[in-house]
Amino acid sequence: MRYSEVFSQGFDPARVHPGGLWPDELLVAGVRVDALGRIAHWDAAAEALLGYPASEVLGSRGEMLAPMSRFPRVESLMERITTGPATTGPCTARHRDGRPVELAAWTYRVPETPGVGGDVFAFLVAVSAVLEMRGSRALLDGLCGQSPIGLAAFDSDLRYLQVNTALEAINGVPEAEHLGKRLHEVLPDINSAEMEAVMRRVLDTGESVVDFRVTGRTPATGLEDRVWSCSHFRLEDTRKRPFGVAISVVDVTARVRAEQAAAESHRRLDLLNEAAARIGTTLDMRRTAQELADVALRGFADIATVDLMVAAADDAAATFGSDLAGGIAVRRLGKAPARGSPEADVLAPLGATLHYPPDAPYVQAITRRDPFVVAEVDERAITASSCHTGAVRQLRELGVHSLLMVPLLARGKVLGATTFYRAAPARPFSPDDVALARDMASRAAVYLDNARLYTREHDTAVTLQRSLLSHRLTPPPGIEVAHCYRPASDINEVGGDWYDVVGMSGGRAALVVGDVMGHGITAAAVMGQLRSAVRTLARLALPPEQLLRELDAGMADLPGAPLATAPMRSATRQPAPARSPRPAILHRPSSTPTAPPNCWNCPPGRRWESAASTSSRSSCRCPRAASSSSTPTASWRPAARTSTSD
Structure with missing residues (x-):
């Protein structure tokens, strides 16, 4: 391609080398001057740099570009282009609005015919733009070089364009071995396919992704798996055209492990609470x-x-x-x-x-x-x-x-x-x-x-209770007895319940059903003692109320003074209820006890608090029963009151 054809294509930022230069940050103008000193080419970048359209300068000798006399003497643009062979150096041109523009020029003379001067090509940039770009570049280089966060830039094909020093240390790979390669080619032991999918999405949509977790190993970590937090954003030029993706990389392994440990601790605590x-x-x-x-x-x-x-x-x-x-x-x-x-x-x-x-x-x-x-x-x-x-x-x-x-x-x-x-x-x-x-x-x-x-x-109590219960009742002739034992409470609880039929003289029999308060071995043992005592006293032919009084007195000698109740009936061929006198209650120590109406809800034989003598009659304060039973009951406890009446 001839040199003249290069400039005839005009200024096209899209033709900038894909190494990552930003053409709009450093505007490079192209000018061609023929052998007669006339301007033969003036591209769009030159127009943007100095303000003159091509129609005003083509064919001229650039008189309008000469700096005004009040400016300090600096070699003009045309002097730099038309004098001497290939040169590089500063010069000054006048902008269309009248202000001077300091330029850096690179010129090259092309001989076409021996002995005859050829065209001169010149590339122009504004010195202010160069200085600004150098400052930005120095800032960028300092940021990349001193930052503890890993930084990298990828092109549109997701190949490395640049990595900073921190990322070199994280990856354990020199920068030169990154450039031009895909992620999986540099780091094969991480989830590179997932990360490239994220970068492709960022490049296509422009939406940044924060805290994407990358896991695996790098040459720097050896056999230890690590976790990195990566944030991605799209790189665009000043015309908002995407040309790559930049990422930041932070090692968050310690934080992730601490979070996992805390979550595991909470899980263990929850499991212990549930247990x-x-x-x-x-x-x-x-x-x-x-x-x-x-x-x-x-x-x-x-x-x-x-x-x-x-x-x-x-x-x-x-x-x-x-x-x-x-x-x-x-x-x-x-x-x-x-x-x-x-x-x-x-x-x-x-x-x-x-x-x-x-x-x-x-x-x-x-x-x-x-x-x-x-x-x-x-x-x-x-x-x-x-x-x-x-x-x-x-x-x-x-x-x-x-x-x-x-x-x-x-x-x-x-x-x-x-x-x-x-x-x-x-x-x-x-x-x-x-x-x-x-x-x-x-x-x-x-x-x-x-x-x-x-x-x-429980097994011991069951064995004891079964051994003490009557498995076969033998009432005297003329009396038939049917019996059945059904626990009224939890079937797993063994109590002091018992029943018995005791033969007495004269063809009589004592029918007894007893209940010791409580459950377990103690209740069963007390039940056995009471059963034996009842059988002994019943054979003495004592009236039921007297038998219960004797049994009550005997219970006072038992450890713990348990409470028990016992319905009892003395039966002949014509059954008759065994009933003690009705209880009496004394309202005041000096008052006279009164006889209450029939009170079927109060078991006979139970001791009531009273200041009267045992021969006094009184009534109890208990609600009238909804129904009555012909079987009298008696309950007893140790004589712990000041005075009692049976």
């Missing part, structure tokens, strides 16, 4: 074990099992110590999910009995009373457990990669162990997870031991 609310709602060992397994699945593990030693699970009264030299047998009382999961189905079902030899990891965890962690179920862990069970290999094939066994300790005893499993993509169990599992297991172990102790006491 406290959901575990131990009953005094049933199987229910409590299942509650522990169910809570573990709420964000802590993918599979959970709870196993209790057979001695603790089957015999609440059994004693078991730490002698596990012969191995252990455990009963599976809790499992979640119980069914429907391929991984969980590999494990033994609920109710199964498992036997472990002394060298099994399970037994070792219980013996040491410390959690046993397999952070990564690899071939080594599979080999170590293969002689005891094949479930570990099957679990590994199904994606389970980490397990944690925690002993259940309560009141210095090992009740069993709970095991947690995690499958991909969950992370392995960490030391913090071990501490959380220990807390949950400790809480559950106390509830399990409470259930065990309750079961032992």
